Amino acid sequence: MTIKEKEAQLIEDFELFDDWMDKYGYIIDLGKSGASLDDASKREELLIKGCQSRVWLEAEMKGGKVYYRADSDAVIPKGIAAMLTGLFSGHRPDEILDFSPVFVDRIGLGQHLSPTRSNGLSAMIQQIKNYALAFKSKEA
Amino acid sequence: MKSNPSSQPSANSVFNDTQVEDWRAFFPALDQQVNGRPLIYLDNAATSLRPIQVIGAVSDYYSTINANVHRANHFLGHQSTRIYEAARQRVADFIGASSSGEIVFTKGTSESINFVAAALSEHVLQPGDTVILTESEHHSNMVPWIHLKQRLGIRLEYIPVEPSGEADIAVFERILEQSPNVRLVSIAHASNLTGAVHPLHEMTRMAKRFGALVMIDGAQGVVHHRVDVEEIGCDFYAFSAHKMYGPMGVGVLYIKEALHEMVGPYQFGGGMIDAVHFDRVSYAAAPYKYEAGTPNVAGAAGLLAAIDFMTKTLDFEAAVTQEQMLLGHLEEGLSGIRGVSMLGQGDHPKDPIVSFYVPGVHHYDIATMLDGFGVAVRAGHHCVQPLLRKWGLEGTIRASLSFYNTKGEIDAFLTALERVLAMLG
Numbered sequence: 430m431t432i433k434e435k436e437a438q439l440i441e442d443f444e445l446f447d448d449w450m451d452k453y454g455y456i457i458d459l460g461k462s463g464a465s466l467d468d469a470s471k472r473e474e475l476l477i478k479g480c481q482s483r484v485w486l487e488a489e490m491k492g493g494k495v496y497y498r499a500d501s502d503a504v505i506p507k508g509i510a511a512m513l514t515g516l517f518s519g520h521r522p523d524e525i526l527d528f529s530p531v532f533v534d535r536i537g538l539g540q541h542l543s544p545t546r547s548n549g550l551s552a553m554i555q556q557i558k559n560y561a562l563a564f565k566s567k568e569a
Numbered sequence: 570m571k572s573n574p575s576s577q578p579s580a581n582s583v584f585n586d587t588q589v590e591d592w593r594a595f596f597p598a599l600d601q602q603v604n605g606r607p608l609i610y611l612d613n614a615a616t617s618l619r620p621i622q623v624i625g626a627v628s629d630y631y632s633t634i635n636a637n638v639h640r641a642n643h644f645l646g647h648q649s650t651r652i653y654e655a656a657r658q659r660v661a662d663f664i665g666a667s668s669s670g671e672i673v674f675t676k677g678t679s680e681s682i683n684f685v686a687a688a689l690s691e692h693v694l695q696p697g698d699t700v701i702l703t704e705s706e707h708h709s710n711m712v713p714w715i716h717l718k719q720r721l722g723i724r725l726e727y728i729p730v731e732p733s734g735e736a737d738i739a740v741f742e743r744i745l746e747q748s749p750n751v752r753l754v755s756i757a758h759a760s761n762l763t764g765a766v767h768p769l770h771e772m773t774r775m776a777k778r779f780g781a782l783v784m785i786d787g788a789q790g791v792v793h794h795r796v797d798v799e800e801i802g803c804d805f806y807a808f809s810a811h812k813m814y815g816p817m818g819v820g821v822l823y824i825k826e827a828l829h830e831m832v833g834p835y836q837f838g839g840g841m842i843d844a845v846h847f848d849r850v851s852y853a854a855a856p857y858k859y860e861a862g863t864p865n866v867a868g869a870a871g872l873l874a875a876i877d878f879m880t881k882t883l884d885f886e887a888a889v890t891q892e893q894m895l896l897g898h899l900e901e902g903l904s905g906i907r908g909v910s911m912l913g914q915g916d917h918p919k920d921p922i923v924s925f926y927v928p929g930v931h932h933y934d935i936a937t938m939l940d941g942f943g944v945a946v947r948a949g950h951h952c953v954q955p956l957l958r959k960w961g962l963e964g965t966i967r968a969s970l971s972f973y974n975t976k977g978e979i980d981a982f983l984t985a986l987e988r989v990l991a992m993l994g
Binding site: 450453454 | 948
C-alpha cells in the first residue's frame with residue numbers, strides 16, 4: 430500500500446466512531462499497540478522539540494525503506510505518533526518527503542489537535558521528514 | 570449599553586443567580602460554544618475576559634480619536650493626550666501612587682520587570698550584589714535576573730516555597746542577614762501556580778530594614794486585591810491590563826518618585842527627550858523619559874475603562890467574596906476525586922487558582938480531553954519550571970477562576986474531569 434492508501438484506510442477506521450471520546454479511546458489504543466521504545470531507547474537526542482509532552486522518535490533504514498518507532502509520556506501524543514509512524518514506516522525517503530498527511534482533519538479531530546506547538550503534531554511530521562531527508566542524502 | 574445591575578450585593582454576601590447572569594452578560598466571550606458545548610473558561614490567570622465597556626473603549630478610541638499623543642497641535646491630538654494622561658492618573662489612584670508621574674506605561678508585566686532589570690543593571694547593580702526572589706516566581710520575574718547573574722555577576726538567592734505555596738519567611742530573614750549587598754527583593758503579589766498570596770507588607774518591611782529596593786510582580790494580585798503601593802512600601806509594582814479585564818499589550822510599572830533620579834531610561838528614541846544634539850542628549854522628566862516611541866494609547870484607554878469597571882461598575886469586595894466562594898467549591902470538589910493531588914493547600918490567603926496533578930496521568934492528556942468538553946484550563950509548567958522540578962513534577966493542570974464563573978460551571982468541569990480520568994486512569 431502507498432502512504433496515501435494507508436491514510437485512507439486510517440480515515441475509514443475512524444468513521445466507525447461518532448463520539449469524540451471514542452475517537453480518543455481509539456487513538457490511545459493505537460498508541461498502546463504501535464511500535465514503541467523501551468526505556469533505554471528514550472534518549473535525550475531523540476526528543477522532539479516543540480511538544481508539551483515528551484515525544485521520542487527513532488528511525489532506521491532497511492533495504493532502502495525507512496522504519497520509525499516513537500513513544501511519549503502522554504497517551505494522546507503517543508497515539509498520534511503511532512498513527513504517523515504507521516503511515517510512514519516502510520516507505521522510501523522520496524515517498525515520505527512528498528506526502529503531507531490530512532487525516533487529523535479528516536477524522537474529525539482537527540479542532541482538537543490543531544497543528545500548534547501544543548501537541549507537536551507538525552513538529553513530529555517535520556522530524557519524520559528530517560530523518561527521511563538525512564537517509565536520502567546518505568544514499569546519494 | 571447595559572446598565573449597572575441595580576441590586577447591589579452587600580460586601581458580606583455573594584451574588585444570587587440573577588446577579589451572576591447580569592455580570593456574565595457584560596462579557597461577550599462567555600456566550601459561545603466550544604467543541605459543541607458551552608464554553609467553561611477556567612484560564613483566567615492566563616488572561617481574563619474583557620467586558621463590553623473595555624472592548625467599547627478600545628473601539629471608540631480608534632473610531633474617533635485615533636491621533637498620536639503629545640506635541641500635537643490639533644483637536645484629535647489633544648483628545649488623545651487627554652485620554653492617555655487621564656488613564657495614567659486613574660492608574661495612579663487605583664494603586665495608591667502619590668502622583669501620575671510615578672506611572673509608566675509598558676507592554677505588560679514582563680516588560681515592566683525587564684525595565685527594572687535593565688535600568689538597575691546600568692547604575693545600581695554591581696557584580697557580587699544580591700537579588701532575592703522566591704522559588705515560585707514566574708519566569709518573567711526570574712529570567713531577567715538569571716540573565717543579570719550570567720552577564721553581570723550578581724548573586725541570586727531564592728526564598729524556599731513549600732507545596733502549600735507559602736514562602737519561608739524565617740529563611741528569608743536569614744538570607745537578608747547573611748547575603749552581601751542585598752540591593753533588591755523581587756516577589757510576586759500572588760503565585761500564578763498555587764494562588765498563594767505573599768505577605769507583602771511584612772516582607773517589604775523586612776527588606777527595607779536591610780536597605781534593599783522592593784519590586785512586586787502584581788500580575789496575579791492586582792485583579793483580586795485593592796493595591797496600595799504606599800501602604801506596602803514597595804519601590805516598584807508591575808502589572809498587566811489583560812489579567813484585570815483590560816486589553817492585551819498594555820501594562821504598568823509604578824516607580825516611586827524618590828527613585829526617578831537613580832533610575833534612568835530603558836529605551837531611547839522619540840518622546841522621551843528634552844533636547845537632542847548630534848553628539849549628546851538630555852532627557853525629559855519622568856514618566857516621559859521612560860516612554861520612548863508612540864505608546865499604546867488605545868490600550869491605555871482600555872485600561873482606564875477596565876479600572877472604571879472594577880471600581881465603579883463592579884462591587885469589588887462582593888466579587889472577591891464570590892471568587893473565594895467559588896474557590897472553596899472547586900477545592901472541595903477536587904478533593905473528592907480519587908487520585909487528584911492539589912498544590913497550594915493551607916490556611917494562608919489564596920487567590921482563586923488551583924493547580925493539581927494526577928500521578929500516572931499526563932497533564933497534557935487531561936487538558937486535551939477537557940477541551941473536548943468545552944473546558945479551558947491550562948496544563949504545563951506555568952512558567953515555574955525550577956520549582957516544579959524541585960517538587961518532582963513535570964507539570965500540573967491549573968484551573969483559575971473569576972467572579973463571572975459559576976458553581977454550575979465548576980460542577981460541569983468536575984464531572985468532565987471524572988469522565989476523563991476514568992478513561993485515562
